[in-house]
Amino acid sequence: MSSDNKDKKPTRSSHSYGKLDKDGFIHRSWMKSEGLPDDAFDGRPVIGICNTWSELTPCNAHLREIAEYVKRGVWEAGGLPLEFPVMSLGETQMRPTAMLFRNLVSMDVEESIRGNPIDGVVLLGGCDKTTPAQLMGAASVDLPTMVISSGPMLNGKHCGSDIGSGTDVWKFSEDVRAGKMPLKDFLKAETGMSRTPGTCMTMGSASTFACLVEAMGLSLPFNGTIPAVDASRRSMAHLTGRRMVDLVREDRKLSSYLTRECLENAIRVLAAIGGSTNAVLHLLAIAGRLGLDLSIDDFDEFTRDVPLLVNLQPSGKYLMEDFHYAGGVPFVLKTLGSLIKTDFETVSGKTIGEIAQEAEGYNADVLHTLDKPVKKNAGIWVLRGNLCPNGALIKPSAASDELLTHEARAVVFQNIEDMKARLDDPDLEVDENSILVLKGCGPKGYPGMPEVGNMPLPQKLLEKGVRDMVRISDARMSGTAFGTVILHVSPEAEAGGPLAFVETGDMIRLDGPARSLDVLVSEEEMARRKAKWPGPETAPKYTRGYYKLYIDHVLQADEGADLDFLVGSSGSEVLRESH
């Protein structure tokens, strides 16, 4: 043992690497096949690098390289870095939806951390569901933990303009359907949109969560915004490796940073950056793993007085690269001032207040002030009513102000296939005032709660120039999408929620400012329809494997859509020896 590590408190990994018997021999000997010297097992902190690298997750495809920089820092600080893969989730590649597998990845992460002889873990994730899944799993084990995100791609470029991941796909696609954009231009934009490694460079779900991780103090400053290809992200990875060794030596567990206070800050920052509604599900699920008391109503409460400060697509104009150069999350924290809690420590060793104090802003059109926000209505509105007794969400910053209060006739689609078959039918009885309703897209219903809540508008209305309508579903929406879209209706139709009993022709009333959403049908009539309901459509199709486990155990959206038996934590203890 080196003199540096000999006198320190035994690490968790010493249980495996510190024994001079047969067990210790086995644990060390096979690791030495990787070329590790004797003193790699001298009691130094063993830092796991939990990597969601995959060529099938293009947003995370550079994370193998980032891991090498983490290792530099860990070695330099006297630790032993050991990188391990976990299942990855490419949002644009996986079917039926990456969200179906978020909880599966969280199980992989949890058991990989707990079962291995590691003392702390650096989580390398980025694409939408990877970071939340990693944090859920890590929270259930609760070792010292830090996060490094993939970082956003550089701004997209097309025909002399900046274009944004996702957001411009939805716009261009509607333009093609409306006959305003030639197909050849649409296809040309594919290459210009995704020019570098990294996550979507709009304020989509990945950027949202990377920024929230930073605001919660679980990463070093600027984790949310440094572009994926910028050398600063590599040096940040190096510094993270160094700092991670300190956190193990200081025995600073994830739960000592990830507190109710830091979740409240995250919710406020979510509003200020115009972040994705997906963050609601993820923060609820993470809170559940740590036993922290958080509900969807907290999202409405803590965002009520926070305006939209960051002028980024889809709620605004700019892209993540611009956000970074303008001052990033630290300047948003500074601007929020007394609206956030500043006295809690982050993994960097500084408090949120100290990080905010050092921040500078460089572009007032990208990062606005509380006096002159991008939009006054920001955050997440939580709606309730007879259509969504357990809640539904709307992101007002991405909606049309004039539609936030609206009463109209419903045009109902039973499921996504029904919508695709009938939406563009010239005979569909629909006009610009109608409310489109989509069922069967909740956690159990699809299954996996796909991002289809921003359903396309009927072609005949697009051709008339209509660009937004009220849409209601039990689905999610990509963080890159926009529109007056009511999401996460709970309970979902598949679970027998009132949404299952809405019919075309029913009148629906949305009163956003009053936070209400009701179908104007009598209780007696809804009860009559319920009595005739044939029951779940999706569950009978899946009789085995992870799909069945998921459908049988997934919680509803208002509870974070975790699996019921994963709520809570088991800690880091392993009860039995391996041999």
Ligand code: FES
């Ligand atoms: Fe991976 Fe957007 S698709 S971050």
